[in-house]
Amino acid sequence: MPVDLHVIPPSPDSVRSARFEALVLPCLDAAYNLARWLARNDADAQDVVQEAMLRALRYFDSFHGNDARVWLLAIVRNTYYTLCMKTPPDNLRESLDEDAHPLIDQGPSPEALTLLAVDVGTLQLALERLPPPLREVLVLRELEECSYKEIAAITEQKIGTVMSRLARARERLKTELTCRPKEVRRHDL
Structure with missing residues (x-):
């Protein structure tokens, strides 16, 4: 039987990289979303995701599960x-001098987004006011659509604790959204 010397088997590193790309990279949006809600700003969220992805790549050989998304979200949470x-x-960090470094806004005008922004902004502010443990379970359940079991794995908590925190988070969010001044709710004039 002739041997084809031109066929070179793939290297273990290329197989590992391809597996990482196939399993972990599709979860990047979910990772950023969780990091954004935990960090509360884009720059810190990007730093968290970048560090989490480096850790995920470094320890990818230890991943033997079926759900790379849950594994990656746990890494993002722990990294944060x-x-x-x-x-x-925050009060010890140097703030950006907006006069010296003006920000250029290329998006739609504020007038065009006002009606939509009031409701979305109110919800975002209410989420921001939640304590981190309540905010993270709410984001994982409602925005990332994780199951209770997945949230328990990500947060390293018991399912009962996850359910309790989720119930408290929903109640606090409901209170935040319904106890607003009447002027704020009258955005549809």
Whole structure:
């Protein structure tokens, strides 16, 4: 039987990279979404996701599960809390001088988005006011559509704790949204 010397088997690194790309990269949007809600700003969320992806790649050989999304979201959550412990509080950071560095807005005018923005903005502010443990379970359940079991795996909590936090988060969010001043609710004039 003739041997074809031109056929070179793929290297283990290329197989690993292809597997990582196939399993983990499709979960990147969910990872960013969770990081954004935990960090509360785009720049920090990007840093968290970047660090989480490096950790995921570094420890990809330890992934033996079926759900890469849950595995990656757990890494994002842990990365966020690890980075929080290493960074100073917001009041110790230097703020951006907006006069020296003006921001250019290329999006639609504020007038065009006002009606939609009031409702979305109100919901976002209400979510922002929730304590982090309640906010994270709400984001994972309602925005990322994770099951209770997946949330328990991501947060390393018991399912009962997840259910309890989710119930409290929904109640607090409901309270935040229904106890607004009448002027705010009258955006449809």
